[in-house]
Amino acid sequence: MATIPPEKAPKPGLNIYGFASVNPYKLSIAAEELSITYNYISVDMSKGENFSEWFASINPNGRMPALIHVKEDGTSVTVFESGACLLYIASEFDKEYKISYPVGTPGYWTQLSWLSWQIAGYGPAMGQACYFNRYAPQPEPFGARRYTAESRRLNHVLDKQLSTSPFIAGDRLTVADIAIFIFAYSATWAGVNINEFPHVKAWLDKLVQRPGFQKGLQIPVPYMFSDEAVCNPDAQEPYNNMRKYAAQMIKGTTDKWAADVVPVPSDHANY
Incomplete structure (x- = not known):
């Protein structure tokens, strides 16, 4: 090692x-x-x-x-x-269950379901929307449209859940809220207008007022991808530099691992 x-x-x-x-x-x-x-x-x-x-x-x-x-x-x-x-x-x-439910309880499984939803769906969709909308080295219109649309669909799912529950998994903050929050808090960077989803927006506004969230968003440096930050016209140089660097880095990784698609008999039937 x-x-x-x-x-x-x-x-x-x-x-x-x-x-x-x-x-x-x-x-x-x-x-x-x-x-x-x-x-x-x-x-x-x-x-x-x-x-x-x-x-x-x-x-x-x-x-x-x-x-x-x-x-x-x-x-x-x-x-x-x-x-x-x-x-x-x-x-x-978390022995006092401030950000979780006890293992094995119904709340625990709800928390785990929504945490898994973030990992498997919400995060990847928002991340790909960020890539196609902000980091792609050249315009890719269908990729941008596809993942922005999927991000909006997933925010609609989240909005419905938060219309009936104060937190994502029930009556308390959990790790599911924390995991999902950071992507919803970055919606504009992904190309999504979070104001379309009023229950998500109210939940975001509630969480960002919590001292733990405020402190955590400063480590290691103040969070750069909030709607307010990315839309500040007087502070765009870091984003311009970041987008150039990220585009080059992602392209380099893609080129390293790129290969011809393995063919199957149904290829091109959808074209």
Whole structure:
């Protein structure tokens, strides 16, 4: 196993490995909601640290967030992928059920269903909408239309759920709210007008007033992808630079792994 550089090595307690992108903010919000003392370790994607051997020992997929929990007895647990990390934080630190339901209860399964919905559907759709609307190196009209439409459909599903429930999984904040929040909070960047969905908008406005959310959105730097931030006409230089960098990075990864589509007999029947 590769040795983690001393400045990136985990300390006793909860260590969050992240970067100023969307998913890592889920963990800082969860930790702040629970008032956990944690060590935030920034992984510099611009220098390729996420693809280094030492980070691969934490997350073989080279993505963030990840965490290492160094326990009092000296043992440690490593977890990667945001949904798994949120469930781990709830399991280890949420003994009073401030952001979760007890395992095995109906509320727990509702929470897990909506967390899975975010991981499997909402996040990927909003992420692809972001790619085609903001990061693609050249216009891709059908891709943009397809994923913006799917993002709107999923926000409609979310709006219906929040029309009957104060929080996504019932009567309390859960990890499902935290996971879904960060994408809904970035709706404009994905190309979606969140005001179309009044129950989602009211829920967002409620969550963003919580001290834990406010603090978590500042770690490691103030969150860049809120509607207010991305629409500020006086602060567009970072977004212009980010879009150029991300377009080049994503294109480079795509070119590295691109290959001819494996053919099947029905090919071109839809054209």
